[in-house]
Amino acid sequence: MPVHLPVLYYQTALSTRIECNTEATKSWPRTVKCKKGCNSCCNRKLEISLAEAIEIVTYLRNNGQWSEVSAKISKIDMDLSLVDPTVYFAMGLKCILLKNDECRVYKVRPIACASHYVHSDPDLCNAESGKDGNYELSPIMLKLFEFNARLKKVFDSDSVLKRTGWLPFALKAASIVIDHKFESFEDFISIHKGEFR
Numbered sequence: 001m002p003v004h005l006p007v008l009y010y011q012t013a014l015s016t017r018i019e020c021n022t023e024a025t026k027s028w029p030r031t032v033k034c035k036k037g038c039n040s041c042c043n044r045k046l047e048i049s050l051a052e053a054i055e056i057v058t059y060l061r062n063n064g065q066w067s068e069v070s071a072k073i074s075k076i077d078m079d080l081s082l083v084d085p086t087v088y089f090a091m092g093l094k095c096i097l098l099k100n101d102e103c104r105v106y107k108v109r110p111i112a113c114a115s116h117y118v119h120s121d122p123d124l125c126n127a128e129s130g131k132d133g134n135y136e137l138s139p140i141m142l143k144l145f146e147f148n149a150r151l152k153k154v155f156d157s158d159s160v161l162k163r164t165g166w167l168p169f170a171l172k173a174a175s176i177v178i179d180h181k182f183e184s185f186e187d188f189i190s191i192h193k194g195e196f197r
């Protein structure tokens with residue numbers, strides 16, 4: 001059963017990514033240290049909205065990469081969802097969406113990633129050298145909060161699509177929505193209650 005996210009959602013997500021890239025480019029490379037090929041920050045414990053997860057899973061499926069990512073998700077220790085983000089960062093686990101040192105969903109990457117630019121040495125974003133993640137974030141990060149506020153307006157007040165969860169959980173839930181009836185998504189959320197906000 002195809003899932004159609006509202007056009008307004010795509011416009012919101014796309015415009016936020018463009019705003020982030022534009023602001024980063026304006027200050028590039030004088031102050032922003034992020035550059036293509038750097039994935040030092042891809043070890044954070046990411047929380048993404050289910051709407052973003054559906055967009056990402058659809059993109060992966062259209063590009064023949066979903067089965068590979070799905071296999072990775074099935075091997076993840078789901079107890080990691082309970083780990084504190086600071087501890088998770090220090091564990092140095094790389095994101096399951098990273099392939100050959102590049103984000104395989106860059107075009108539709110989570111807004112938390114699109115709005116993550118640093119002014120500090122990229123080594124500080126790395127768990128091994130950064131220790132507690134003591135990096136200096138760009139104010140572009142504020143776009144993430146703007147996006148979340150706009151997301152709430154795009155969906156009905158009771159829509160589960162604006163709920164957020166740990167990236168692997170959110171991707172798994174998204175694939176259930178795409179494969180099955182929408183109600184099974186609600187079932188998934190209720191079975192895994194506590195894992196989505």
Ligand code: SF4
Pocket residue numbers: 039041042043044046095096097098102103104105106109110113
């Ligand atoms: S989604 Fe992409 S940019 Fe974000 S942490 Fe994962 S690999 Fe990195």
